[in-house]
Amino acid sequence: MTRSEENYLKIIFHLGGSDSTPITTNAIAEQMETKPSSVTDMAKKLAEKNLVKYKRYQGVSLTEQGTKTALSIIRKHRLWEVFLVKKLDFSWDEVHEVAEQLEHIKSEKLIDKIDELLEFPKFDPHGDPIPSKDGKFMVRDKQLLSEMSIGSKGVCVGVKDSSAPFLKFLDKNKIALGHTIQVLEIEDFDHSLRIAMEGRELRISHQIASNLYVKKNE
Amino acid sequence: MTRSEENYLKIIFHLGGSDSTPITTNAIAEQMETKPSSVTDMAKKLAEKNLVKYKRYQGVSLTEQGTKTALSIIRKHRLWEVFLVKKLDFSWDEVHEVAEQLEHIKSEKLIDKIDELLEFPKFDPHGDPIPSKDGKFMVRDKQLLSEMSIGSKGVCVGVKDSSAPFLKFLDKNKIALGHTIQVLEIEDFDHSLRIAMEGRELRISHQIASNLYVKKNE
DNA sequence: ATTAAAATTTAGACAAATCTAAAAATAGGT
DNA sequence: ACCTATTTTTAGATTTGTCTAAATTTTAAT
Ligand SMILES: [Mn+2]
Ligand SMILES: [Mn+2]
Ligand SMILES: [Mn+2]
Ligand SMILES: [Mn+2]
Numbered sequence: 006m007t008r009s010e011e012n013y014l015k016i017i018f019h020l021g022g023s024d025s026t027p028i029t030t031n032a033i034a035e036q037m038e039t040k041p042s043s044v045t046d047m048a049k050k051l052a053e054k055n056l057v058k059y060k061r062y063q064g065v066s067l068t069e070q071g072t073k074t075a076l077s078i079i080r081k082h083r084l085w086e087v088f089l090v091k092k093l094d095f096s097w098d099e100v101h102e103v104a105e106q107l108e109h110i111k112s113e114k115l116i117d118k119i120d121e122l123l124e125f126p127k128f129d130p131h132g133d134p135i136p137s138k139d140g141k142f143m144v145r146d147k148q149l150l151s152e153m154s155i156g157s158k159g160v161c162v163g164v165k166d167s168s169a170p171f172l173k174f175l176d177k178n179k180i181a182l183g184h185t186i187q188v189l190e191i192e193d194f195d196h197s198l199r200i201a202m203e204g205r206e207l208r209i210s211h212q213i214a215s216n217l218y219v220k221k222n223e
Numbered sequence: 224m225t226r227s228e229e230n231y232l233k234i235i236f237h238l239g240g241s242d243s244t245p246i247t248t249n250a251i252a253e254q255m256e257t258k259p260s261s262v263t264d265m266a267k268k269l270a271e272k273n274l275v276k277y278k279r280y281q282g283v284s285l286t287e288q289g290t291k292t293a294l295s296i297i298r299k300h301r302l303w304e305v306f307l308v309k310k311l312d313f314s315w316d317e318v319h320e321v322a323e324q325l326e327h328i329k330s331e332k333l334i335d336k337i338d339e340l341l342e343f344p345k346f347d348p349h350g351d352p353i354p355s356k357d358g359k360f361m362v363r364d365k366q367l368l369s370e371m372s373i374g375s376k377g378v379c380v381g382v383k384d385s386s387a388p389f390l391k392f393l394d395k396n397k398i399a400l401g402h403t404i405q406v407l408e409i410e411d412f413d414h415s416l417r418i419a420m421e422g423r424e425l426r427i428s429h430q431i432a433s434n435l436y437v438k439k440n441e
Numbered sequence: 442a443t444t445a446a447a448a449t450t451t452a453g454a455c456a457a458a459t460c461t462a463a464a465a466a467t468a469g470g471t
Numbered sequence: 472a473c474c475t476a477t478t479t480t481t482a483g484a485t486t487t488g489t490c491t492a493a494a495t496t497t498t499a500a501t
Pocket of ligand 2: 105106
């Protein structure tokens with residue numbers, strides 16, 4: 006597997022899709038920051054290797070083997086992110102770039118030992134689940150903060166947008182995973198929210214709220 | 224810098240050489256496990272980037288900039304090797320391959336944090352010195368065991384051959400860095416040695432002795 | 442000084458991954 | 472059903488790093 010093939014598989018996985026709703030060439034091209042014609046070439050190559058199903062003009066979907074491979078890359082990416090944060094004091098907005106490189110290191114033993122060193126974490130620094138060796142991962146019952154009703158309480162468990170600017174904004178406003186949240190008020194005008202978080206009260210825009218995942222209290 | 228360029232620089236560094244005694248095309252080709260014609264192409268490219276001095280038919284030597292780059296790759300390689308042994312319980316015969324990949328990860332912060340986590344080690348698991356950020360490294364006063372005279376004592380501080388088979392052989396015979404060594408007898412016939420090591424007595428061939436570095440006691 | 446052997450370079454080709462421009466297929470609106 | 476806009480594919484070129492085979496230069500022996 007080349008690095009490029011691995012990146013395509015990862016992106017196809019993240020775009021979702023299935024046999025019945027394949028991923029389009031353009032969607033992949035946009036995520037890969039490449040041209041559709043390049044995607045077509047790669048689609049053929051991956052199909053040749055039985056990693057994707059591909060029919061001309063009909064888009065691409067992962068085979069079982071392709072899914073397995075994608076999950077193993079994602080596993081490595083997220084474990085390295087945890088390593089960087091927990092063991093090397095990286096902040097959560099710095100880890101993605103480095104993990105993009107580290108995810109391609111080829112050594113089963115290495116990633117298993119990292120997993121062990123970290124005591125088998127189930128989620129990465131952004132709240133995304135870490136697949137196990139056999140490709141299974143926790144699906145956490147979570148919803149966007151923007152979809153919660155007034156008065157409801159929960160715990161912040163993840164971010165939808167994990168770009169550095171958004172993560173830095175959260176840091177600046179002392180919003181972090183694990184914090185408790187209660188929705189106090191939702192403005193009709195702009196859908197901004199007034200929330201209580203760890204004793205404080207703050208106002209956040211609809212855009213922020215629609216990029217924060219919350220686990221609702223029972 | 225591409226991965227290939229980095230590997231060429233590293234190998235040119237390891238081959239020694241200087242402005243007056245440049246490294247030959249064939250020597251590089253052999254180490255890189257590639258063809259001389261490929262080396263010529265790369266020599267031109269590296270010369271273009273001012274990383275080596277290159278004159279047709281006259282071989283290659285590193286510029287100051289090339290030396291700096293080579294040392295930074297070697298620093299990364301050796302720090303990762305220490306990390307694998309100390310933090311992930313790899314054995315010293317398993318680390319080289321993985322370090323060959325990890326040495327190409329591009330992140331200053333990452334390698335500095337690894338350095339810090341390891342408490343700034345000065346030598347790698349094979350006894351080779353780890354260059355500092357600014358490219359300086361300890362030159363240890365050491366000699367080959369095969370060059371020691373009868374009766375002299377020392378401490379085993381490094382291996383010349385760090386291939387897995389040799390390292391495994393040392394493990395099997397409980398020869399490790401840090402162990403004390405005294406030369407008891409040298410056979411005229413085959414130059415094999417009888418040595419005392421950590422209380423035991425053992426016999427080792429000339430070939431083994433000429434791949435073990437010892438720091439002589441004053 | 443000649444000459445043969447060895448080392449090195451050049452020329453031309455190839456695979457991987459990408460691009461641009463043109464052609465083909467599909468999808469959506471009327 | 473038809474036409475047009477969009478999507479996707481093809482064809483051909485480019486870059487990087489490699490190769491083989493042929494040509495050139497160096498070296499070392501006579
Ligand atoms: Mn990430
Ligand atoms: Mn990647
Ligand atoms: Mn090594
Ligand atoms: Mn390398």
